[in-house]
Every structure is written in structure tokens, then in C-alpha cells.
Amino acid sequence: MERDFQLSPHFSLYQLTVTSHQDLLSENRHVTQEEQQKLAQVADLLETCRIILGCDLDIHSGRRYLELNKRVGGSERSQHLKCEAADWSPAGPDTEETVTDAWQKIATAARAGKIEFGQLIVESDGRGREGRVWWVHVSLGAPFRVPERCGEVLSAKDGKFVMIAQIPPPKEKTHEAA
Secondary structure: OOOOOEOOOOOEHHHHOOOOOHHHHHHHOOOOHHHHHHHHHHHHHHHHHHHHHOOOEEEEEOOOOHHHHHHOOOOOOOHHHHOOEEEEEEOOOOOHHHHHHHHHHHHHHHHOOOOOOOEEEEEEEEEEEOOEEEEEEEEOOOOOOOHHHOOEEEEEEOOEEEEEEEOOOOOOOOOOOO
């Protein structure tokens, strides 16, 4: 099993490789150097979410190797398989209200140019996933997703996704010639 270490000030390798499926935990923590680097970028994205919300985050799922992803019913195209996404909620009880409020605050911050992502999804599943019914999914954007598919804000209930908005990245500042 990999040893634990910090990927960012508030998130460690063990946090981003956590699973409630204890029989798959050890295998899920075997990551390559490239995967560690991507998980560090996910941790940085989570740090930004933490700052925007002004609270700690409970990480439910980050990296998922293939067998774990299948067991939890994840998509075959999931960025979790590539160490490019995390599911989380604000620390404390996971209710529709607390999770939806956090998702809306992150989307509002994205519109203001304070955060960029691939996808931001508020999800619920009556069957639960990793012991949760409500959570927020956030993933890395370009170059890990094609730019045209970045900034997607969605909701998902029981596996049915609805596109809410697509937030373009902030326009780069141009320097006028002197």
C-alpha cells in the first residue's frame, strides 16, 4: 500500500484514494507518479472549493481503479478512473440543502472567474454511493477535457444528468502594443 502524504495543505493521498469498500482500498491506493501529479491538481481544485465555501470538505471519492468504479456504478468514461475528479460535500451532514448550496456557490464563483473546472455536478442517488446519497462532483478541465466540454454545470439524480449551464473560462487579458 502507498504511504500517505499531503498533496496540498488540506488533502492527502489517502483522502483522494478513499473508499468505503475496504476490500478494494489497498488496490485503489496504488498510484503511479503521473496519477499522483493529477491527484495533486485535484487537491488544488478542492483547496479552491474549500476557500470559496469557507469550510472543510469531506472527500467521498477521488481516484477509482476500474474494479472499484464498476462496483460503485461509475461511468466507464469517468474522470475518477484517470485521477482527475473528486466527489465531496461540505463537512457535516450531507443533506440536499447543504450539498446543493455548496454546488451553487462554486458555480457562482466560476461565473465570477474564481475557479475553473471540467464538470461541476450536484448528484444524488437514492441507492447511495460510497455511503452517501448527496454529493458534489468536480473534475479537472483542459487539458484533461477538451476545452469545449469544460465549465459544465450539471445536476444528476439517480444517474440522469441535466445540463444546467456551461461557464466559459475567463477571457485572458490582452496586452496592447506600446
